[in-house]
Amino acid sequence: MRVLHPIVAAAVACSVVATPGRAADPEFPFDKVLNLDVAQMKPSKRKPSLTIAANGAAVIDLWCNSIEGKAEVSGEAITITPAALPDTPPAAISYGQCTPERLQADESLREALAQVSAWRRQGAALVLSGPAPMRFYPSTN
Numbered sequence: 001m002r003v004l005h006p007i008v009a010a011a012v013a014c015s016v017v018a019t020p021g022r023a024a025d026p027e028f029p030f031d032k033v034l035n036l037d038v039a040q041m042k043p044s045k046r047k048p049s050l051t052i053a054a055n056g057a058a059v060i061d062l063w064c065n066s067i068e069g070k071a072e073v074s075g076e077a078i079t080i081t082p083a084a085l086p087d088t089p090p091a092a093i094s095y096g097q098c099t100p101e102r103l104q105a106d107e108s109l110r111e112a113l114a115q116v117s118a119w120r121r122q123g124a125a126l127v128l129s130g131p132a133p134m135r136f137y138p139s140t141n
Contacts (some may be wrong), residue, residue: 001139006119028073034126034136041105044097050136058082060113060129063091063107064098069113078119078128082110 011094015109036048041063051059055086058069060082069082091096 021079028052028128029138030073030079033139033141035139037125037135037137038045041102044102046097049103049139050113052080057070060110062109063102065106066090067110073119076118076120080113080116091106094116132133 006045014094031050031053034050036050040042040047044045044063044124048063049061052071052073056071058071058080060067060069064086065085067083067085069080071081072079089103112130112132112134113128115132115135116128120127120129122135124137128134128136
């Protein structure tokens, strides 16, 4: 098993702290932009996000790259199959924003998403469970 990049591992560990509040909402948040609960990696303000359509199409915005994927949601089970990362960072990212550290974090997060097996709602958050649980919040933009 591959070890997560230290920044991704720390973000994932911090994202599973219990949140008091509303009862669990049993419905999966299809077609909503969900932002990973993680601190920014300087110099960019970009944070990873995930959008899963009701038909299973997924858009995964990582630290530098954006990829597509497929997701299957059945009850509390979820499987995410992310596409491969591109060989080069996107041209739209200005020089210096896709550091080697951020590119490694892209790969680590991609691998972590590929290993999730369950989901649950925790207040407003969507928590994806696997070897490294991750918390996502709906975008407020």
